[in-house]
Amino acid sequence: MKKASCLIMGLLSLIMTAQAQTDVSLDGEWQLTVRGKDYHVQVPHTYNLMDSLEDYAGEAVYRRLLPISPDMKGKTVRLCFEAVYHDAIVYVNGQKVGEHLNKGYTPFSMDITKALLFGCDNTLEVKVSNTYIDKAFPYMRHFDWANDGGIYRSVRLHVSGQQTLRYVHVTPSLNGKARFDIRLWDDRVNKIKGRLTVRNRQSGDTVFDSDLMLAKRKASHHYSATITIANPQLWHFDHPNLYDFTFSIPGSDALSDHFGFREFKVEGRQFVLNGEPVRLPGIESMSGSHPLYGMAEPADYIGKTVRMMKDLNTTITRFHWVQDQQMLNLMDETGILSQEELSWWQQPRKELSPELRQTAKEALEEMIEAHYNHPCIYGWGISNEVRDNHAELQLLGDYVRRLDATRLVDALCNHTFETLENDPSLVLDIPTWNDYTGSWHGKNREELPARLHRIRDAIGQRPLFITEAGLCEPAHVGGDTRRIDDMLYHIKEWQKADFVCGYIYFCLQDYRTQMGEEGLGKWRIRRHGVTKVDLTPKPSFYVLRQLMSPIDILKVSPANAQKKGGLAGQYDTDDTNRDVEIVLQVKNSIPSYTLRGYTLKYRDGDGREYSLALPDMQPSESYMFVLKNINAQYAFEVHRPGGYCVIAY
Numbered sequence: 001m002k003k004a005s006c007l008i009m010g011l012l013s014l015i016m017t018a019q020a021q022t023d024v025s026l027d028g029e030w031q032l033t034v035r036g037k038d039y040h041v042q043v044p045h046t047y048n049l050m051d052s053l054e055d056y057a058g059e060a061v062y063r064r065l066l067p068i069s070p071d072m073k074g075k076t077v078r079l080c081f082e083a084v085y086h087d088a089i090v091y092v093n094g095q096k097v098g099e100h101l102n103k104g105y106t107p108f109s110m111d112i113t114k115a116l117l118f119g120c121d122n123t124l125e126v127k128v129s130n131t132y133i134d135k136a137f138p139y140m141r142h143f144d145w146a147n148d149g150g151i152y153r154s155v156r157l158h159v160s161g162q163q164t165l166r167y168v169h170v171t172p173s174l175n176g177k178a179r180f181d182i183r184l185w186d187d188r189v190n191k192i193k194g195r196l197t198v199r200n201r202q203s204g205d206t207v208f209d210s211d212l213m214l215a216k217r218k219a220s221h222h223y224s225a226t227i228t229i230a231n232p233q234l235w236h237f238d239h240p241n242l243y244d245f246t247f248s249i250p251g252s253d254a255l256s257d258h259f260g261f262r263e264f265k266v267e268g269r270q271f272v273l274n275g276e277p278v279r280l281p282g283i284e285s286m287s288g289s290h291p292l293y294g295m296a297e298p299a300d301y302i303g304k305t306v307r308m309m310k311d312l313n314t315t316i317t318r319f320h321w322v323q324d325q326q327m328l329n330l331m332d333e334t335g336i337l338s339q340e341e342l343s344w345w346q347q348p349r350k351e352l353s354p355e356l357r358q359t360a361k362e363a364l365e366e367m368i369e370a371h372y373n374h375p376c377i378y379g380w381g382i383s384n385e386v387r388d389n390h391a392e393l394q395l396l397g398d399y400v401r402r403l404d405a406t407r408l409v410d411a412l413c414n415h416t417f418e419t420l421e422n423d424p425s426l427v428l429d430i431p432t433w434n435d436y437t438g439s440w441h442g443k444n445r446e447e448l449p450a451r452l453h454r455i456r457d458a459i460g461q462r463p464l465f466i467t468e469a470g471l472c473e474p475a476h477v478g479g480d481t482r483r484i485d486d487m488l489y490h491i492k493e494w495q496k497a498d499f500v501c502g503y504i505y506f507c508l509q510d511y512r513t514q515m516g517e518e519g520l521g522k523w524r525i526r527r528h529g530v531t532k533v534d535l536t537p538k539p540s541f542y543v544l545r546q547l548m549s550p551i552d553i554l555k556v557s558p559a560n561a562q563k564k565g566g567l568a569g570q571y572d573t574d575d576t577n578r579d580v581e582i583v584l585q586v587k588n589s590i591p592s593y594t595l596r597g598y599t600l601k602y603r604d605g606d607g608r609e610y611s612l613a614l615p616d617m618q619p620s621e622s623y624m625f626v627l628k629n630i631n632a633q634y635a636f637e638v639h640r641p642g643g644y645c646v647i648a649y
Contacts, residue, residue, distance in 0.1 A: 021253045024067055026124075026155040034060035043155060044296040046085075046148035048130070054521030055514075059129045062151055066092070066122040073118050076164050078185075080109040082153030082325060085295065086136050087129040093122055102136035102359045105322035105343060106366035109158070111185070126151060135355060137363060138321075142347035144526070145320060146288045147514040148295035153324055161252030163189060168247045169222075169372045170259040171406060174274065176232045178259070182214065182247060183222040191215045192223060194249050201242040201258065202233060234274050235260030235375040237315045238596065238641050240335035242375070260375030264337065266408065266430055269463040269499045273337075279592040280337070280502035281491075281548040282316035284468070285309060286511035287323065289533050291522045294512065299326050306330040308535055309508060310644050313548035315591065318412070318467060318504055320345065320384060322367045331376035334642060338374075340367055341381030341412070342396075350388045357392070361399055368403045379408035385434060386424065387415065393427045412467045417441070417451040420458035430501075431459045434468035435494075438486060439476045445489060452497045459499075466494055466503035473527035474517055483530070483540045491547050495589035502590060505544060509533055549647040550591045551638055555583035556649060559626050578605045580630045582649075584638070588620035598646075602636035604629040614638070 032039045034047055034056070047053050047060055068077075079097070081088065086104030090097050090112075098110035116122055130149025132141050158164075164185045172178040180196065191214065198208040207229050214223035233241035241260060248254035263274055270277040285305050288295035297305075302324065309317065314336055321343040331338045342363055352360065364380065371377060382396050383389060389411075397409045413425040414434035425432040433455065438445025455464055469490055471483040478485075487505070494500045509529040516524035525533060530541040559579035586595055595617040602610055606629070617623055627636060637648040 021158070021160040024157040024159065026064065026066075026157060030062045030064045030151070032060060032062055032150075034058075043151045044153050044298075046150040046152045046294045046296045048146065048148045048150070049291070049294045049296075049522050054524075057131050057147055057149070059127065059131070060149065062126045062128065064124055066116075066124050066157070068116055068118065068122045070118060072116070072159055075113075076111065076160050076162060077113045077116060078109045078158045078160075078164065079112045079124070080107070080156050080158050081151065082107050082155070083322075084126065084128055084151050084153075085130050085147075085149050086133075087127075087131075088151075089127040091123075091125040091127075093117060094125075102133070103363045103366065104130075104136070106363055107325075107370045108366065135359065137343045137356075137359065138345055139347050139356075141514065143320075143343065143345045144513050144515055145286060146294060146512045148288055150296070152294070152296040161249070162186075163192060163249050163252040165247070165249070165253045165255045167369055167372070168245075168255050168257065169369075170245070170257075172232070172259055172261045174232070174234065174261060174263050176229045176261070177226055178229065178261075179224060179226045180245075180247065181222045181224050187221055192249060194247055196225065196227070196245065196247050198227070198229065198243055198245045200233065201244050207243070229261075232261040235262035235332075235335075236274060237335035237337060238593075240333055240375075240642070242332060257373050258332065259373045260332065262375050264378040264408070266463060266501075268461055269501065271463070271501045273593075276594060277592075278315075278502075279500070279590040280316040281505075281591050282314045282336070282502070283309060283312055283505045283508050283530070283544070283548075284317050284319065285508040286320070286513075286529075287327070289509050289511040289525070290535075291512065291533060294522065297324070302326050303330060304535060305508070306334055306336070308531065308537075309336060310334050310642075312508075312530075312541070312545050313550070313591070313644075313646055315548075315593075316378070316502055316504060318381065322363075322371075325370070328371055328374045328376060332374055334644075336376060337378045338376045339379040339381050339408075339410075340371065340377060341384060342367070344383040344386060346385045349386060350392075352389075352392055357395075360396055364396065364400055365403060368400070372404060377407060379410055379429070380404065382409065382411050382428070383424075384412040385414045386411070387419075388424070390424050390427050393424055397428050410465075414441070414468070416455055416464075420454060423458075426459065426462075430465050431455070431462055432465045432467045434506075435466050435490065436469065437490075439471060445486070448490065448493050452493065452500070456497065456499050463499055463501035464497070465501055468504060468506045470506040470528055475526075480538045480540050483538075484543050487540060487544060487547070491590070500590065505530075509535055546647070548591060550587055550593060550595060551647050552585045552587060553582065553647065553649055554585050554622060555581065555624075556634055557581055578629045580627045580634055581624065582627065582636070583622055583624050584614075584617070585622040586617045586619050592619045594618055597641035599639045599641075600625065600627075600636060601639060602627055603631045605631055607631075 030043045032041045087101045089099045092112045092115035095115045097112045100108040166183045166185045169181040242258045244258045246256040316337040318339040400409045408429040410428045411425050412432050416423045416433040437448040471486050509531045510525050510527045510533045516526050519525050559581040598614040600612040637645045
């Protein structure tokens with residue numbers, strides 16, 4: 001009887017919460033006014049894909065009616081933007097309700113309750129700007145990506161009771177403990193009653209479900225509760241195990257999200273994931289590159305991008321700026337370690353002005369608050385290719401650690417081979433190098449081994465992370481053939497240097513950029529990718545895929561066959577014996593990690609599909625298998641636990 005009573009109370013709580021809070025999408029048709037002309041557009045939207053506006057850097061105004069219904073009366077209504085580039089001044093019924101300035105990539109919201117009218121139309125107006133300015137990151141025209149202005153990510157209304165949740169942050173530990181930090185928009189409330197439910201996404205089992213009475217500690221903004229989950233399934237790029245949760249305040253509000261149990265850190269000269277040393281390869285994607293979508297990428301295209309990265313055997317990546325929530329959700333689900341960064345690229349050098357420093361702090365705080373729960377995120381980046389900014393990195397690094405003490409903090413540097421022990425990246429958690437030896441940094445790529453040697457001596461017993469490298473056309477000619485040759489040379493040298501813990505190749509696609517060397521308008525690009533702007537693979541895509549595979553195929557031969565002398569017909573063959581012997585070796589360079597849960601798939605000579613579960617396989621070890629009655633082509637594939645093919649024969 002007691003269990004039935006608890007179930008009824010739980011259902012009533014869910015019903016009350018559903019009645020108390022809801023989200024209303026504002027994506028869809030809006031009116032846009034720019035340069036004195038009116039247009040009907042679909043939000044998410046950027047006006048820099050429109051004819052004659054491709055290079056426009058200035059102001060525009062978006063308008064629409066708000067779907068305000070009578071049942072919203074007496075509720076709290078917040079207007080939530082995933083991002084607007086880079087300024088947004090917001091009016092409801094002609095009344096200014098808020099602004100978000102100089103920060104074009106982070107989510108923000110505002111309470112519009114007092115500006116609403118019931119029984120008549122409610123108008124929403126958003127004044128935006130993508131003017132090049134010295135008060136924002138990126139700074140002026142010092143950035144190598146698209147200057148796409150507009151409401152380029154989703155917008156919604158969030159309707160709740162008086163107690164509205166601002167965030168629920170989860171800090172998990174490998175031992176199964178998870179601390180939940182909960183904050184309301186109204187910091188004056190000192191006590192709340194809520195309900196926390198946690199579910200294992202893989203099994204569907206509810207692993208925690210309980211009412212909580214929470215009180216804030218003195219001088220704290222949030223409430224905290226720590227729970228323990230027995231035998232947690234850890235998050236790993238090969239096993240991206242997730243836990244879904246909902247924290248609800250009955251009759252008022254609810255917030256649902258997910259998290260993962262994982263630990264990623266630097267120990268000595270190594271990356272360590274969940275206690276296991278790893279050396280990791282990856283690639284960076286430049287969002288906004290497709291000329292049909294720009295920065296307003298639809299969900300299916302974001303999904304295609306992530307699948308392409310995973311098909312490449314990507315285990316780790318970084319982003320030059322804060323990404324869409326959909327992108328990070330997919331990184332969580334497919335298993336790609338990721339870093340988000342403050343969009344501070346090359347300029348200004350040295351010290352920031354007090355105004356820019358404040359903007360940096362606000363952007364970092366918004367980024368971390370919005371994306372704290374993503375297990376894919378291993379680090380927060382502060383600057384990229386900025387010189388002589390040691391003091392700022394120390395100050396902002398300390399600020400980030402106060403917001404999140406669980407992740408790496410770094411800066412990405414491209415003159416590490418010259419600045420050595422004085423390089424800005426050494427101020428933070430890991431030395432980095434954007435390695436363009438042979439292109440941007442000297443035409444002689446043969447200097448690379450000596451440069452690596454000097455860097456090793458300068459950083460001591462710390463690792464080096466290659467955070468960018470590749471070939472940019474047409475600044476450096478030679479086409480994809482040169483890209484392949486350059487890629488093979490650099491990766492071979494990084495693999496030989498045992499203190500190099502990983503690399504991120506640049507980049508996935510030829511990308512749209514306001515400083516591109518070729519093309520006009522929305523077709524202005526840098527030809528830097530292993531795919532074209534629409535993700536069509538080039539030959540270099542397949543070479544990089546092979547290089548980033550954790551497995552080499554050492555042998556494929558008829559089983560129990562005898563070798564003959566001479567070059568032709570090396571084996572005695574027996575057409576009645578279609579068994580084949582193969583030898584797989586796990587790489588122990590970059591990549592290097594233990595393989596668990598992999599499968600080998602092939603069709604036999606009669607067209608039947610077979611799937612062979614492989615044992616746990618260790619770096620540098622070789623493993624022999626016999627495939628029975630194989631197909632005439634000897635074709636087979638090795639797959640990750642999530643189904644992605646790592647290598648095919």
